[in-house]
Every structure is written in C-alpha cells, then in structure tokens.
Amino acid sequence: MAFEKDVKAAQERAKKIKLFGHDIHGVLTSNTLMCDIEGNRQYGFWHMDGFADLSLTANGIGVAYLDTTSIDGEGLFRAKELKLDKFYYSVTDKAAKVEELKKEMNIGDDEVACLGCELSDIPLMKKVGLAIATADAKDEVKAVAHYITAASGGRGAMRECCEFILRAMGKWDGWVEKVTSMGYK
Amino acid sequence: MSRAEAAEKAKKVRFVILDIHGVLTDNTLFYTQNGVKSEGFSLHDRLGIKALTESGIGVSFLTSKISRADEQMAKIYGVPPERLWGQGAKMAKVDEFERETGLKDEDLCYVGDEMIDLAVMKRVGFSAAPSDGSIEARGAADYVTSAGGGRGVVRELAQFILDAQGKWDPFMARFK
Numbered sequence: 001m002a003f004e005k006d007v008k009a010a011q012e013r014a015k016k017i018k019l020f021g022h023d024i025h026g027v028l029t030s031n032t033l034m035c036d037i038e039g040n041r042q043y044g045f046w047h048m049d050g051f052a053d054l055s056l057t058a059n060g061i062g063v064a065y066l067d068t069t070s071i072d073g074e075g076l077f078r079a080k081e082l083k084l085d086k087f088y089y090s091v092t093d094k095a096a097k098v099e100e101l102k103k104e105m106n107i108g109d110d111e112v113a114c115l116g117c118e119l120s121d122i123p124l125m126k127k128v129g130l131a132i133a134t135a136d137a138k139d140e141v142k143a144v145a146h147y148i149t150a151a152s153g154g155r156g157a158m159r160e161c162c163e164f165i166l167r168a169m170g171k172w173d174g175w176v177e178k179v180t181s182m183g184y185k
Numbered sequence: 186m187s188r189a190e191a192a193e194k195a196k197k198v199r200f201v202i203l204d205i206h207g208v209l210t211d212n213t214l215f216y217t218q219n220g221v222k223s224e225g226f227s228l229h230d231r232l233g234i235k236a237l238t239e240s241g242i243g244v245s246f247l248t249s250k251i252s253r254a255d256e257q258m259a260k261i262y263g264v265p266p267e268r269l270w271g272q273g274a275k276m277a278k279v280d281e282f283e284r285e286t287g288l289k290d291e292d293l294c295y296v297g298d299e300m301i302d303l304a305v306m307k308r309v310g311f312s313a314a315p316s317d318g319s320i321e322a323r324g325a326a327d328y329v330t331s332a333g334g335g336r337g338v339v340r341e342l343a344q345f346i347l348d349a350q351g352k353w354d355p356f357m358a359r360f361k
Contacts (some may be wrong), residue, residue: 043216048207072218072219073220074216077220176321
C-alpha cells in the first residue's frame with residue numbers, strides 16, 4: 001500500500017525534537033538473525049546508523065534505545081560501543097519509558113520522536129510529536145507515521161531520520177561543516 | 186564531473202587511501218551473541234588492490250581504529266601492516282604520510298562514503314565514493330562507482346585509474 005505523507009508538516013514537527021527513541025530489530029537491523037549450524041547467532045547493524053545516533057546527541061537531542069526485541073543483548077553491545085552522551089537504555093515498556101524520560105527531561109510529547117516498524121511501536125508512535133516508519137514497516141505502522149524513510153530497517157533508516165531532523169532544525173549544514181573540519185574521533 | 190575530467194585527475198594518482206566501513210564493507214556490522222563484531226568484505230576488491238599495487242600504485246586503509254578483522258582482511262588483500270592506519274584524525278595522518286614520502290595531495294586518491302571523509306576527499310587530487318555513499322560524499326567525489334560499498338568498489342576504481350594511466354591492459358595481458 002502507498003502512503004502519502006505531508007513532508008512539510010513533518011519538518012515542522014521535527015523542529016521541536018529533544019528526545020529520539022527507537023527499538024533494535026527491524027529498525028537498526030533488518031530483522032535477520034544469522035544462525036550457524038552450531039547455534040551461534042549474529043545480528044547485523046548498519047554502521048552509519050551509529051553515526052546518526054552520535055550526531056543527534058552531539059546536537060543536543062537525547063537518544064533512547066527502547067529495547068524490547070534484543071535476544072542476546074545485541075542492542076546494548078551496539079550502544080556501548082558508540083559511547084553516546086545523553087543516552088538512555090531500557091528493556092521495559094516503550095511508552096512507559098518515554099513517560100519517565102519526559103518527566104526527567106521536563107519535555108512534552110511534541111518534543112519526542114520515534115522510529116518504528118512493527119505493531120508494538122504503534123502506541124508510542126500515536127503519542128509522540130514525530131513518528132517515523134521505516135520503508136519496510138508494516139502498513140498499520142506506516143498509517144500512523146508522519147514520515148516514512150526511503151531506507152529499510154538495518155539499511156540506513158536511522159541515518160535518514162537524523163538527517164531529516166537536523167535539516168528541519170537548520171542544523172545539518174553546520175554539523176556537516178563541523179564534522180568536516182574537525183574529523184571524526 | 187564528467188568521466189573524462191575524472192580520468193584526467195586519475196592519471197596523476199600514485200597512492201590510494203581507502204576508508205574501510207562502507208567502502209570495503211557494505212556498512213553492516215554483525216554482532217555475535219557474545220558481543221563480538223564481524224563485517225562483510227568483498228573479494229572482488231582483492232584483484233583491484235593487486236592490480237593497483239603491481240602497477241606501482243600503493244594502497245592503504247585509513248579508519249578510526251584498525252580491528253583484527255581489518256588486519257586479517259589486509260593479509261588477504263595483500264596490504265602490508267604498515268599501511269593499516271587506525272587514526273581518528275584522518276587529516277593529520279595524511280599530513281604525516283606526505284611528509285614521510287614526499288607525495289603531494291594531487292598524487293593521492295581517497296575513497297570515502299560519509300561526511301566524516303569530506304575533509305580528506307576535498308584535499309586529494311582524486312576522490313571517489315561508492316554508489317550508496319551519503320549525498321555529501323557522492324557530491325564531493327570526482328568519481329562515483331557503480332558498485333555499492335562492499336560490492337567491488339575498489340575493483341571498479343582500480344580499473345578506472347589504471348585505464349586512465351594506460352596500465353590496465355598491461356595488467357590484464359597476463360590473464361589472456
């Protein structure tokens with residue numbers, strides 16, 4: 001099913017964001033579990049999605065890994081390697097964790113964004129100011145989203161969200177400039 | 186930039202510096218259940234790197250940190266350990282290399298896929314990006330490969346550079 005989204009309206013929503021939440025599988029991964037014949041498991045993440053999380057936090061936007069789908073703690077392995085400031089991690093109910101973070105950060109629903117792909121993301125997506133769905137999200141998820149990325153989960157969807165928000169805020173060009181001049185540490 | 190203009194720049198290349206993630210790999214990082222990372226590399230690039238080095242063009246890897254996977258792949262690709270550069274400050278590493286070798290910016294080719302690569306891409310004589318690199322990297326590149334990261338970027342680039350320098354046919358001759 002094709003979904004038409006009002007990009008300008010989504011950009012307006014993006015301007016207010018102070019917290020970005022996302023789950024792990026289907027969003028940061030393509031939902032593929034590589035399992036060898038001895039039962040060893042591997043999970044694929046998109047390298048530049050990590051840079052996206054880092055870019056958001058560097059621009060003052062908190063990032064929350066609302067991890068309800070990790071099997072071996074792979075979400076936390078990934079997050080720990082990124083060493084993010086303004087980083088939150090939870091394995092509990094997504095919407096409840098966001099409520100808690102909103103109080104802690106003293107922000108409203110309109111200042112929260114999330115990226116989702118599955119039915120379990122819908123309750124949170126319906127509440128927040130900016131709800132984004134991956135290109136391969138379920139139709140029900142796309143229906144409630146304000147914006148849909150061109151990239152699928154695990155193929156750069158988060159990198160796209162980061163650029164969308166920082167561009168809407170007018171911070172993207174400055175950030176590119178900064179990264180270019182300082183190099184990536 | 187047109188192919189002809191890019192080929193003019195490629196003629197001068199004497200050394201190729203490669204970013205690893207998103208260039209030699211397809212951007213996917215695998216984590217095992219124990220938190221060990223792994224990545225997918227392309228064996229197509231093996232012939233590309235061989236063609237460059239045997240034609241007298243040096244190759245190095247430049248990334249923020251060299252992992253054991255990178256060391257292993259360097260052996261397979263035939264890139265010597267001293268050409269594995271793990272340094273976050275990419276510009277400083279290029280400065281140092283130029284001081285040591287006497288090579289200049291216009292002698293260098295750099296391949297990168299993200300905005301973190303822009304500074305180096307802009308200073309070198311010839312820059313390239315994979316087809317699935319970011320808009321910024323593709324915009325800054327003199328040459329965009331048709332291959333995506335981890336799908337033979339270096340194989341394609343090597344042919345382009347060596348063709349421009351008239352060295353591709355001599356290299357190919359051995360396979361005929």
